[in-house]
Amino acid sequence: MxxxxxxxxxxxxxxxxxxxxxxxxxxxxxxxxxxxxxxxxxxxxxxxxxxxxxxxxxxxxxxxxxxxxxxxxxxxxxxxxxxxxxxxxxxxxxxxxxxxxxxxxxxxxxxxxxxxxxxxxxxxxxxxxxGGFSSNALQWAGPIRAARRLRLAYPQAHSEPIHERDMAEVSVRALLDDAHRGATFSITGPESLSQQRQVELISDALGEPVEVERISAQEYRAELLNHLPAPIADTVISYQAGQDGTPQPTRDDVRVVLGRPATGFAQWAADHAADFR
Known part of the structure; x- marks a missing residue:
């Protein structure tokens, strides 16, 4: 095969x-x-x-x-x-x-x-x-490496970040086990976390404090337009505004497919600490 x-x-x-x-x-x-x-x-x-x-x-x-x-x-x-x-x-x-x-x-x-x-x-x-990729946090790596400081418009916006390893393992299981043909798996990390909390977990993995500065949505949009088309930038802002202060539901299909819970963001941060040093 x-x-x-x-x-x-x-x-x-x-x-x-x-x-x-x-x-x-x-x-x-x-x-x-x-x-x-x-x-x-x-x-x-x-x-x-x-x-x-x-x-x-x-x-x-x-x-x-x-x-x-x-x-x-x-x-x-x-x-x-x-x-x-x-x-x-x-x-x-x-x-x-x-x-x-x-x-x-x-x-x-x-x-x-x-x-x-x-x-x-x-x-x-x-x-x-x-759902949201844990690896989306890698967009913060440059500012964190440079100054241990991060500018966020919606630090209390929640997501349910999932480790890329879990996405890969579920996908491989689906490829190798024909029992999963025709299935749809909704997978997330094990908990809903604000951006502020994700930064704190990255800080813990680094063993150094990382400061978060809140900026306006307009400033944030201008920064996004440096590397994203305007429709995508606007979608990102709308998504974060809608999740501001609102925990998101998690899904349990990682456990259904792999027989274990999804990997938490703290482990992802530890796995990627070198990216933020």
Whole structure:
């Protein structure tokens, strides 16, 4: 059985790739620019670009299963090529936003577009829908490294951050256990935490204090626009404003799939302390 893994430069995709290799699976690592990627021992790197349909037949030839990131561009071409290649099962890294009822959100729309295309394709699928990534906190690494100081517009905005290792392990289990075909797993971390509390846990992992400065939403938007398109920046601000002071519900599908509780943010902070030093 050959498994194609997309997103291998990301934290989740790279963890899925390594876990499958360790499990003795035949794996292909998908990359838009294979020549730029470091070789992965135990996996062949192939060119795969949904926006370039000509790359799909070779990448998918002989592939039985795919771990897929939710990229709307070219998804119809992907499903057509996957059907033609005989792909049996796709595990999609989706998002809880797809279950939020807020179809006006560009993030929700993007994930729903991919989910609906897979549902319409006739290929067996499993949707893994995580909430907020613990690794979103890495956007704070620069300011924390530089000055042990962080500027936040909504320090009391809550999320239920999930470790990338849990997302990868659930995805790998879905790929290897056919009992999970057709399932949708909603996964979060074990607790709802404010941004302030996440910073405190990073501080604990560092063994040094980190100061939080509250800024206006306008200042925050200006900072986001340095690296995000305006619609995405506005969605982020709207999301944080809506979660300000409001604990979020957690989901228990990590335990359902893996037989253990989800990994807490304190452990994530300890695992990534070097990123903030």
């Amino acid at each position: 050959t498994i194609l893994v997309t997103g291998v430069r990301g934290q989740v995709g790279s963890a899925v790739l390594r876990a499958l290799i360790d499990a003795g699976q035949e794996v292909r690592a998908a990359s838009r620019r294979p020549g730029d990627a470091a070789p992965v021992e135990g996996a062949r790197t192939v060119r795969f670009d949904q926006s370039d349909p000509q790359t799909l037949p070779d990448a998918l030839a002989g592939v039985h299963k795919v771990f897929l990131y939710a990229e709307p561009e070219g998804i119809e071409e992907f499903t057509a090529a996957a059907r033609k290649a005989g792909v049996e099962h796709v595990v999609l890294l989706s998002s809880l936003s797809a279950d939020s009822g807020h179809d006006d959100s560009p993030i929700a729309r993007a994930h729903l577009t991919v989910e609906r295309a897979l549902d319409a394709s006739g290929i067996d699928r499993t949707f893994v829908r995580p």
